[in-house]
Amino acid sequence: MTDLNFELLARDGAARTGIIHTPRGDIRTPAFMPVGTAATVKAMLPQSVRETGADILLGNTYHLMLRPGAERIARLGGLHKFMDWPRPILTDSGGFQVMSLSALRKITEEGVRFQSHIDGHEEFLTPERAMEIQRQLGSDIQMVFDECPALPATHAAIEKSMALSMRWARRSREAFDRQSSEERAGRACFGIVQGGSFADLRIRSAEALQEIGFDGYAVGGLAVGEPQSVMFETLEATVPHLPPQKPRYLMGVGKPDDIVGAVLRGIDMFDCVLPTRSGRNGQAFTFQGALNLKNARFADDPAPLDPGCSCPACRQFSRAYLHHAVKSGEIIAAMLLTWHNLTHYQRLMERLRQAISEARLADWVAAFRTAEATDA
């Protein structure tokens, strides 16, 4: 297959910790991937993202194909060079964003025709085109092109959509395999399990993907508004049907306690805009729950945001300063709170890895849930 090498270091129940070795660097799992949608993790310089402890970023095929364009990025030396991030990058295939952002979609067996949300021009995304774009970007982990149906939907509708996604998964894998061996060296292709909240469809999807064969397996179509319990039940139905020796990636998740629950159920990789988007919106994550820095109670608070955190927001500034910066709409508020939230997410992942490697995850999770319920 590829040079991607997943070394499992320890298990604790269904949870695992390990290292995905890639030519561009190791990815410690469970891993959180900050989202660098348009070739930037919003409000962060790339070296600062690395300082938070991130081993890998996520880039969005949909956004990058529209602006500045995958061909342009290829001419400029690829996405890593373009955005000055030399470490691993995972790119999604554009399928989810086509559904959530673009207008006038038309889905056929061949692919999806849609209008750009930026300037309205028409684009056509197919499994082959999605893989070609990811090749041009130089992505280390390339995701198959899939259809993401809106929930809730009937069993029949989800089944039809899942079957289409599986046919697209095969075309995606074949397109990836047609990339030259030189280009593919060190790059991986992940399949995406679909099937909504129906266990039978999830199992069929997981089996269909393994027949094709992938370097890792993602769970897609979740974190689209369903209750956390539905997400966890779907993971419990799905994960046992994925090959244990391959990385498992839960797409678009999530809140800290979503991540903890998914790690408990055997997930290795995560991405989510929550820490960055919340940071731009004045919200800060701590192990004692989230704080809204807009709140007037912080106006005179000389304490650091989180005394246990070593990010610049916590080391250099008071809650009073952060409140002032948020209320004043200053860019530094977005910079500092994004930095803090990404640091917090990486601290969470480090604690999860540590707890798994020491076989004390259940105790750690119990303490985590108690602390999250208190007020910072």
Added chain:
Amino acid sequence: MTDLNFELLARDGAARTGIIHTPRGDIRTPAFMPVGTAATVKAMLPQSVRETGADILLGNTYHLMLRPGAERIARLGGLHKFMDWPRPILTDSGGFQVMSLSALRKITEEGVRFQSHIDGHEEFLTPERAMEIQRQLGSDIQMVFDECPALPATHAAIEKSMALSMRWARRSREAFDRQSSEERAGRACFGIVQGGSFADLRIRSAEALQEIGFDGYAVGGLAVGEPQSVMFETLEATVPHLPPQKPRYLMGVGKPDDIVGAVLRGIDMFDCVLPTRSGRNGQAFTFQGALNLKNARFADDPAPLDPGCSCPACRQFSRAYLHHAVKSGEIIAAMLLTWHNLTHYQRLMERLRQAISEARLADWVAAFRTAEATDA
């Protein structure tokens, strides 16, 4: 007077280079002060501002008194601690912003009554209150409260305004001197020459201020839309009437060639929002003139913004990336271009200081003007 000690190192014509020694650090002159309006240099962390070479920041009394409030900043340990900038800070007195930002101003002999541009509440700013606010902020260089008349205006109108500003200057100085000697230690109070573009009024203002006695002398009421030639003529009329052993500060200036022309005429200190505001607007300064990164000609340009610059924007990214980030409205564009522009301004000041100390300023200025006229 105070601990402020201005050490003149070299002269070249009317230009000078030196060091203002303060307890919080040295200020190399000619100096450019980045503007940190609301306790942040917009889109920059304070350590990054220092990395650009800045020795001193400017803070705005008007903004800080309205939000978060000077009393609050005092309770939190002062402006330096609040914004994590341990080096010198100069604060203006609010006079200029009262005129340019607030609504429903009423000027009396006592002071200015106005409405906050944020929430409309009424404030009353007097020389005594302006100095009290600057004391609460903990400002190292405190500016007298003055009136800034709109130009053009008649000789009679400017004369009347200047005379009021001189009475306010005396009250400001007296208020400063009433601060406890412990608080004043290491802090300075600067007067502001007014008089519009009338040489006779400027001279009378300069003499009136020296009768009061200040630690430094600013030239105010310029950079309000008048032609550069008028600004330079006003400096030529004013500067010879200022004491040579004290720092001279041209408020709110300016474009790089404004600064060069003012240094040639004996000015030691500058502040301006241009590098930071332009950076947020996609404009980058270089020694070959300014670049508008929005321009489509940069979309495929793999070259660095300015090959001679060592800031992160120039070291880590291409013009194509910066163009993409500006066009996409990404915060990183504001961060990188602000960092670049502040670095550029500090490089300009360093070259001016070097040329003066080597007595080759005229030659350097000729070469500077030739290069600025070319296209980067």
